[in-house]
Amino acid sequence: MTALPASFQHANKAAIAAALAENTESIGADVEPGEIQEVDMQAQADDIRTVFSHPTSFNVKHPLYSPWTLWFDSPATKGRNLPQTPVSSFPQTPVPQTPSAAAAQGWMEDIKRVVSFDSVEEFWGLYNHIVPPSQLPQKANYYLFKEGIIPAWEDEANKNGGKWSIQLPKEKNRSQVDKMWLYTMLAAIGETFDPHLTSGEASEPNSQSLITGVIVSTRPQFYRLSIWTRLAPSGDEDKLRERIETVGRHFKINVLGYPETQKLAGPLATEVEFLSHKDSEKKGKAAKKLVI
Structure with missing residues (x-):
């Protein structure tokens, strides 16, 4: 019993993945066909608030x-x-x-x-x-x-x-x-x-x-x-x-x-x-x- 069960580790990872996916969709909405969009991954990560970054104010819920x-x-x-x-x-x-x-x-x-x-x-x-x-x-x-x-x-x-x-x-x-x-x-x-x-x-x-x-x-x-x-x-x-x-x-x-x-x-x-x-x-x- 040295680590959390895999299902709960998966849930935490899913919270971050879901938020990243939403941000990626919104960023790419105005991209023209064939155009390569530069993505600021750090900016996206900074906008994700899970319980690990703040115990009561977060924007990801499962x-x-x-x-x-x-x-x-x-x-x-x-x-x-x-x-x-x-x-x-x-x-x-x-x-x-x-x-x-x-x-x-x-x-x-x-x-x-x-x-x-x-x-x-x-x-x-x-x-x-x-x-x-x-x-x-x-x-x-x-x-x-x-x-x-x-x-x-x-x-x-x-x-x-x-x-x-x-x-x-x-x-x-x-x-x-x-x-x-x-x-x-x-x-x-x-x-x-x-x-x-x-x-x-x-x-x-x-x-x-x-x-x-x-x-x-x-x-x-x-x-x-x-x-x-x-x-x-x-x-x-x-x-x-x-x-x-x-x-x-x-x-x-x-x-x-x-x-x-x-x-x-x-x-x-x-x-x-x-x-x-x-x-x-x-x-x-x-x-x-x-x-x-």
């Missing part, structure tokens, strides 16, 4: 499959109107008053909606301004969820689902957790967790996509990374179970970078495990876990 919202909470935000800001230059926006939000209102009073985005460039602008998980205070959480979905079990998109999660000892993983969280977010917004979206069966992003959000949590002795799904298998739902297991396998191997056969459980550590939200409410009683 839309994501779905818009996303980042949420944040920590002990410092509880009982306050504004959080101890984890994002330096993005305005806070109020929690939308939907039926699902009202159902979780008590818990939602302490969670802050930071910002929404719908393009690759806006994601990097956000990422370049937030405090990484390794530097968050204890008991803090980042929640990256699809726009319109509240990061709570009570939300309609989450109530029948579950989550893949892994718990990692803090001291052994402090140097890796920021990269793991970045790659988890990239896999989520790039829709690489759920191959169903590229099978030709999906029609509408928010109704068909299995993934609703991803979370990183910091605790006194460990970090926890989670992927929430809108559905959880029960009984003999073999097709859904296979789809859920594919998410967990991709998470372990391609996102976190572990071999599929590697055992991860140990002191303060868990395997990559899936548990439905309904089973989570049972607090270990008759809960059925999937393990990758």
Whole structure:
């Protein structure tokens, strides 16, 4: 995990290539047939503004499959109107008053909606301004969820689902957790967790996509990374179970970078495990876990 996935490198290169193509077309519009037009490539390059040249003011945007919202909470935000800001230059926006939000209102009073985005460039602008998980205070959480979905079990998109999660000892993983969280977010917004979206069966992003959000949590002795799904298998739902297991396998191997056969459980550590939200409410009683 020493470099960004190739798909995201390609997206960044495509942003520059697209802008260059547009500028070239406009410059060549007045060229007579057979005439050779001198092109000032430096001038064109100077006019291209990506997130790498300025975090909030850029003229190249590549839309994501779905818009996303980042949420944040920590002990410092509880009982306050504004959080101890984890994002330096993005305005806070109020929690939308939907039926699902009202159902979780008590818990939602302490969670802050930071910002929404719908393009690759806006994601990097956000990422370049937030405090990484390794530097968050204890008991803090980042929640990256699809726009319109509240990061709570009570939300309609989450109530029948579950989550893949892994718990990692803090001291052994402090140097890796920021990269793991970045790659988890990239896999989520790039829709690489759920191959169903590229099978030709999906029609509408928010109704068909299995993934609703991803979370990183910091605790006194460990970090926890989670992927929430809108559905959880029960009984003999073999097709859904296979789809859920594919998410967990991709998470372990391609996102976190572990071999599929590697055992991860140990002191303060868990395997990559899936548990439905309904089973989570049972607090270990008759809960059925999937393990990758």
